[in-house]
Amino acid sequence: MAGHRIRLRPWFRWALPRTLAAVVLYVGGYTALNWHYSAVVAEGLAAARARGEPATADELLPAEVSPARDAGPFFRAACALADGFDERIREEFGGFEPYVKEFPEGSGRYVWGWVDDAEFDEHDRPVPADLQAIDAWLQRMPGLQELLDEVRRRPECKSTIDFGEDGPYTLLPHLLPAKNLCLLTLASSAAAAERGDMTRAVDQLLASHALTRCLFADRYCLISALVAASCRELVHAQLQLLLSHGLPAAELERLARGLEETPDMPTIYREAVIGERSGLGSFMFQAMLQGRRLPYSGDLPAATGPLRLLLLWDFGVYLDVFRDAVAHPWPGFGKGVEDVGVDMAALRGAPISALMIPALGKFRGRLIRVQAQELLARCALSLERERLEGGAYPSRLPMGFEGVRYTPTPEGYVLRVRAVDYPGRPEDGDEVLRIRR
Numbered sequence: 081m082a083g084h085r086i087r088l089r090p091w092f093r094w095a096l097p098r099t100l101a102a103v104v105l106y107v108g109g110y111t112a113l114n115w116h117y118s119a120v121v122a123e124g125l126a127a128a129r130a131r132g133e134p135a136t137a138d139e140l141l142p143a144e145v146s147p148a149r150d151a152g153p154f155f156r157a158a159c160a161l162a163d164g165f166d167e168r169i170r171e172e173f174g175g176f177e178p179y180v181k182e183f184p185e186g187s188g189r190y191v192w193g194w195v196d197d198a199e200f201d202e203h204d205r206p207v208p209a210d211l212q213a214i215d216a217w218l219q220r221m222p223g224l225q226e227l228l229d230e231v232r233r234r235p236e237c238k239s240t241i242d243f244g245e246d247g248p249y250t251l252l253p254h255l256l257p258a259k260n261l262c263l264l265t266l267a268s269s270a271a272a273a274e275r276g277d278m279t280r281a282v283d284q285l286l287a288s289h290a291l292t293r294c295l296f297a298d299r300y301c302l303i304s305a306l307v308a309a310s311c312r313e314l315v316h317a318q319l320q321l322l323l324s325h326g327l328p329a330a331e332l333e334r335l336a337r338g339l340e341e342t343p344d345m346p347t348i349y350r351e352a353v354i355g356e357r358s359g360l361g362s363f364m365f366q367a368m369l370q371g372r373r374l375p376y377s378g379d380l381p382a383a384t385g386p387l388r389l390l391l392l393w394d395f396g397v398y399l400d401v402f403r404d405a406v407a408h409p410w411p412g413f414g415k416g417v418e419d420v421g422v423d424m425a426a427l428r429g430a431p432i433s434a435l436m437i438p439a440l441g442k443f444r445g446r447l448i449r450v451q452a453q454e455l456l457a458r459c460a461l462s463l464e465r466e467r468l469e470g471g472a473y474p475s476r477l478p479m480g481f482e483g484v485r486y487t488p489t490p491e492g493y494v495l496r497v498r499a500v501d502y503p504g505r506p507e508d509g510d511e512v513l514r515i516r517r
Contacts, residue, residue, distance in 0.1 A: 110389070117392035124399030125362070133354050133406070137243040137363045140300045140355060144238070151234035155294040158227040159254035162261050169260070172217070174199060176209035176267055178317035194270050211271035218268050228265060228287045235341050237294035241301055247363030249375040255307045258295055262288045262311040266318040273325045281322055282331045286338040289315050296343045300355025302443060305348050309446045316453040316513070323460055324492065324515050329468050336461045345451040349444055350406055357402040361436060365395040397430040401437055445500050452499035452511035459484050459495055460513055491516040 125135040134140045145152065174196040195206030219225065231237075243250050269284035292311045298304030319339075327335065367374050369391055371382030383391050428434075459481045466474050473493055477486045485496040492515035500509040 110385070113389050114392070117389060117396060120396040121365075121392055121399065124396060124403065127403070128354075128357075128399075134300070134358045135362060136366070137247040137359045138245070140241075140243045140359050142239040142241065142299050143297075145236045149234055149236045150238045151231040151236065151290065151294055152238040152240065152297070154227045154230035154234070155237055155258075155291070156240070156254060158224060158231060158261060159257040161221075161224050161227065162257040162264075163253070164257075165260045165264070166256065169214075169217075169264070173210060173214055176211070176214065176263065178266065178270075178314060178321065194267055209267065211267050211274060214264065215268040215271035218264055228261070228291075229283075231294065232283065232287045232290045232338075234290075235293075237297035239298045239301075241298055241304075243300075243359045243363075246375050247367070248360040250359075252298070252301070252304065255295070255304065258291055259307055259311055262291050262314060265291070266314055269318055270321055273322055278325070278327055278331045281325075282327070282335050282338075285315065285318055285322055285335065288318070289338060290341075293341060293343065296348055300351050300359060302352040302356050305352045306443065306446065309450050312450050312453065316457065319457055319460070320513055320515060323464060324517055326517065327464065329465075332461065332464055332468065336458075339454075339457055339461070342454055345447045345454075349447050352443070353402060353405050353440065356436070356440075357399070357406075361395075361398050361402065364432070365391060365398065369395070391432075394430040394432050398433040398437070401433065405440055449499045449511055452497050453513075455481070455484065455497060456495045456511060456513040459486075460515065463493065463515075489516070 128135040129139075176194050176196060178194055194209045194211055196209050199207040201207055241250060241252070265284045265288040269281045269288070272278070272280035272284060288311070292308045292315060295304050295308035295311060298308075322335075366372065367380055369383050369388065371380050373379045382388075459477065462478050462481070463473055463486075466478070473488055475488065477484060483497055487494040487496075494515075495513040496510045498509055499511045
């Protein structure tokens with residue numbers, strides 16, 4: 081036994097100081113890195129606040145809106161009334177959506193209309209939807225129509241989203257009903273245009289446009305902005321159908337005034353990005369770092385050791401990327417949609433940032449398309465005014481629509497503008513408006 085102890089003494093004399101040195105280096109290094117990365121995160125959040133931006137979920141507040149101008153209560157009441165419409169409507173009418181397709185392929189002739197997206201004829205073409213039945217159903221619900229009329233009449237909409245402690249888990253039950261209402265009012269607009277009731281056709285188109293405005297008013301909420309952009313694209317499709325029917329001067333001017341009440345897309349992008357950083361990013365990182373409770377997931381243990389250092393470093397990268405994205409939100413038409421002020425190489429080794437950030441480019445590209453659609457709508461309305469005044473469409477565009485390409489056709493005209501550039505697919509970046517009488 082004694083000999084055994086003698087053989088271990090040299091090993092202890094060699095290992096003990098090295099073990100102590102390693103512990104000191106680890107603890108000292110961990111402490112230094114923890115302090116450094118914590119300071120970087122604190123500096124990033126403080127810088128956001130210094131710029132007047134919310135930095136955490138509990139700092140995200142809705143904009144103030146005068147009650148006399150606020151469509152919010154009527155919007156939410158309409159969404160509550162419409163909750164569950166999707167299944168009921170599909171049972172009665174099937175699916176219905178705007179449909180624009182070149183047919184035959186390459187002929188330059190386009191088929192317009194609303195179709196049942198689940199039924200196809202023997203030529204694999206969607207079957208037209210019964211719009212008059214849909215419109216009659218909507219008119220049998222006077223309470224809903226009155227709410228939609230109030231939404232249309234009021235130019236602003238106050239959101240009631242409270243991120244609070246739920247952060248990204250805030251429930252948004254109004255999104256699907258609002259999109260269903262958008263489809264319903266647009267189908268109703270198309271039905272009214274078919275039977276020549278242009279006053280109702282314009283009313284219902286503007287009601288749908290007002291619904292998108294209320295969705296965009298969910299300040300700091302990216303998912304609401306995405307749904308609003310989707311609805312706005314439906315409005316764009318129906319606008320082409322409505323203008324193809326032709327509008328009298330009074331209805332054309334009423335439509336033009338209503339479409340002017342559109343949020344500024346760069347502002348929508350900037351606020352949605354701030355909301356993602358504060359309501360999602362900051363909430364998630366801080367919950368993992370501090371051991372907070374995540375709704376639907378339970379309590380998290382506070383991150384320690386190497387995991388804490390990784391999360392802090394990742395959080396710092398996240399804040400840097402969003403700082404640049406907020407500072408440079410909008411490249412203008414014709415710029416690369418992938419260029420979103422995000423250095424993707426900086427995300428290597430930042431697993432959470434790499435999951436949450438890349439979608440920003442697609443989101444901004446979507447809003448750029450909405451902005452391009454609004455430009456084309458203004459241009460089309462100007463052309464329609466000239467047609468009513470002069471009896472024919474002009475040979476060239478009026479002033480103020482630089483970048484829009486105008487092609488008169490025997491049936492009407494085609495407008496194009498380059499919204500974004502997709503590498504290798506430049507034609508996919510065009511936004512188009514076609515009028516065919």
